[in-house]
Amino acid sequence: MRAGFPKAATGMVIGLLGGSFDPAHEGHAHITREALKRMGLDRVWWLVSPGNPLKAQGPAPLADRMARAKAVMRDPRVVVSDLEARLGTRRTVDTITALQRLYPGVRFVWLMGADNLGQFHRWERWQEILLRVPVGVLARPGWGVRGRMSKAARIFNGARVSRGEQLRMRDAPVWCFVNLPMDGSSSSAIRARGDWRR
Template sequence: MRAGFPFAPPGMTVGLLGGSFDPAHEGHVHITDEALRRFGLDRIWWLVSPGNPLKPHGPAPLDERIARARRIMRDPRVEITGIEARLGTRMTRDTIAALQRLYPGVRFVWLMGADNLVQFDRWDRWQDIAARVPIGVIARPGWRMPARFSRAARLLWRARLPESRARELARARPPAWVMINLPLNKLSSTAIRVLGPKGR
């Protein structure tokens, strides 16, 4: 394994939570805790991205975002990483493919908020992502119904597992996805940025 990359032996189940984390906050901690429990994952890796091509404004420097994320997320099962910067990947599909090459035998699950499922069909090679890894969708305020009727959800409806089978997701053959409903936490990075230093 390359220096600076997380350790994961074959057979381990690892959730991948990508995002700008600009800044990381208790809402991210909340969905991570719930995903570990509800999907029965061994680990979750936060993939703090160099930048999001779907967002118009650039994030804070990567090192600052990683440092803040490590201060706020203290669970030893959660690894805060800048893997995409190390790999030189920008697109989710390329990141997942690279991780699958680096970690043969590890069972990865892509984690996303329900709001991301709504725009998932705009992602680069999104159907290849769905064909590579199971997807755990986490309900967020106001996005449950739009996500259920999104274009991606309609095209992948045969691959959807009921919420009662969420703990089977990591070992399901893709394409497979589950949407879980959580006690909702309305914190968002955008709201914290608007508040400025007091919000941080």
């Protein structure tokens, strides 16, 4: 494997949690720990993105966001990575495609909060994401019903399973909405306070 790329063995099931992480906070760590437990994942890779195509304003510098993410998520099963910058990808579907090519025999599960499920249909080639990998949706405050009633959830309703562990074994398209204890942490609220890089 190339330098700077995480190691993974054939047969592993790895969750991918992508985002700006601007900044990373306990809510990200909380849903990661829950995904590891409820979906039976071997590892989770945080994909700290160079930027979010759906956001008008660019994020803080990547190095700052990586440092903060590593400080927040201290679990040996979690890798904080700048893979998208290394791969030169900006769209989730391109990142997943590249990782499947680089890691044959590894099973990837895309992880997202219910807030992202609500706007998932705006992501470029979003249906291809669901056709490529299982998707685990983790509850977020205020997004339970809205996430489950979103356009993507309605279109792929027949591919929904009831338990997170089923994502380990079922081929895409398959997705699961996982209810969990809520953590109200928010990157936008932390940015609004303006104190995260001090």
